[in-house]
Amino acid sequence: MVMHRFANPARFLRFAAVALPWFSAAAVLCMAAGLAFGLFVSPADYQQGETVRIMYVHVPSAWMAMFAYTVVAGGSISALVWKHPLGEIVARAAAPIGTGFTLVCLVTGALWGKPMWGAWWVWDARLTSVLVLFFLYLGYMALLGAFDDPVRGGRAASILAIVGLVNVPIIKWSVDWWNTLHQPASVARMDGPAIHSSMLVPLLLMAAGFACYFAAVLLLRVRAEVAARRIRTLRLAAMEAES
Amino acid sequence: MSAFAASRFTGAGLGCVRGERIVFQGLSFEVAGGTALTLIGPNGAGKSSLLRLMAGLLAPAAGKLLWNGAPVADDPDAHRARLRWLGHGDGIKPGLSALENAAFWAALAGAPGEAALGALQRMGLGPLAETPARFLSQGQRRRLALTRLLLGGAALWLLDEPTVGLDAGSVAVVEALLADHCRAGGMVVLATHVPIAVPAGQVLELTPAAVPPPSHSPSPSP
């Protein structure tokens, strides 16, 4: 009965073993095709020139940053509410990947901003929201590692992730509002109002590639964490047998 | 004449996990009104954890706690109303007088404020009621913490090492307190290292199910 917490989630591991190669291959293929399309086939923007190609990395990473946070929060909810043993492991595993996407989004945003606005950083509503999201990720991971007892850290971080999830829309809304108040409306938006299909194809390919990459790394990390827990359990059992 | 309705507090198949370590499993106990249960066993055997389970501070990983046959988890508010918990910490604020400290716990227990003074007197702290707790000795502080038990008339007392830091005289006061409570039909569960005379007592020895050998023991005792 007590042992179910340490139970080897066999079904998940079987799924991971089947799915991992597919996701990995899809990630490589989609990203390669997306990059080829984006860099060589799609045209340069008549206003933004060649810099528009940063979008093919920037926009998908922004999407994935938000998606990964939903995964963190969803895992946390399932861990706290339904006591699902995998929930917390998934949340814990998704956080660093999401932080990575957030960082990529911020850096590419800065790189894009320099030629576009003449500054590495402008307080654009989207960039600002992503920055706050980045801080939320960092807080989650800092809390996760702040306790001597990993179980305690996991539970505290789960509560924080849910609190963050409730707050994200409010933060997003206030930042948007704040931005319209302080910035002239004429600032070019990062993704133009309408997007031509020659740009949409590489964008979607890259987004699919990023999503598959996320899934593959998530599966890997969850598998590693499950294995680590099994080792800890076995070690404890060995010590008990010894004593 | 019993002050408390005859009741029974039982645990069935309890399991407890702290951190990632199983402290105990398949543990059962039964306490009837008017009796005491003493938990003994080495450090790390789960005495404190079992008390925390009983107090509702910790959720059991397996098994059930029952009060008169009804699961405690179904109505945790009612359970907290009938128990008094006293852990390792005194919960005493040095900046408040003994009476203010006792009155605070009286209010939390839903007891009238006047009960606090009576409880202090019973613990032999009457003359010190107005003294700031910072000036109390270790033993006096512990007795001040124990006054909590007398407030609000809870049937079930859960005590973790209640006599730590007490001299022989104070231990006798505690023993008398426990005896009175049991005589009134109340029940006591206490964890202790030192022998305490308890009436109508049964003893539950917890064995260190999962204590790693000291040479490479990474987990702190709970």
Added chain:
Amino acid sequence: MNAFRAILVRDLRLALRQGGDAAAVVLFFVLAASLFPFGVGPEPNLLARVAAGVIWVTALLAVMLGLDRLFLADHEDGSLEGMVASPAPMLVIVLAKCLAQWLLSGLPLVLATPILAIFLQLPAEGLPALLGALLLGTPTLVLVGAIGAALVLGARRGGVLLALLVLPLTVPVLIFGVAAADAAIAGLPARPHLLVLGAMLLAALAAAPFAAAAALRQAVE
């Protein structure tokens, strides 16, 4: 609620007897805000332009400063587990502690704000709106901060961690708090912003105690 009053009175009494805590928070508030003219220069127009923002940001930091003690003392001396195991509902405990904390470290900031408004050349039209915004916003900060304070109990580097967890969540309060004062200075109605702050306070009152209670429960396990 007997327990509510008991916790509130106890916390206030302790703070007043030990003194210092509330005074230190206000002192930090005034001191930190008076550093800004040294940073940006004493030019009155510039100061007037940033005054509301500076006051809000420093108030936010001052509230954070007091927050890590919110549950810590009770956690260390065993009071917290005593309270959790008592018949008093968790929400009552959290709300009483938050109210005491706000009276000790939120309200004094609001009272000290007029002094800073003079120091920083805040246009007089903005002061009532700023005070109203602080009155509505600081309780929200305390409530959201209480979640963080409960989460970091027993953690290493609790204080810094608390700021890291809570500050990103306070961005909306900051935005609308400053906007209320700015609107009043610009001759626009501050009411909509104050209403948004009020809505945030209500939402925090309704939701934050649940999260803080959950965090406290796992802290005393």
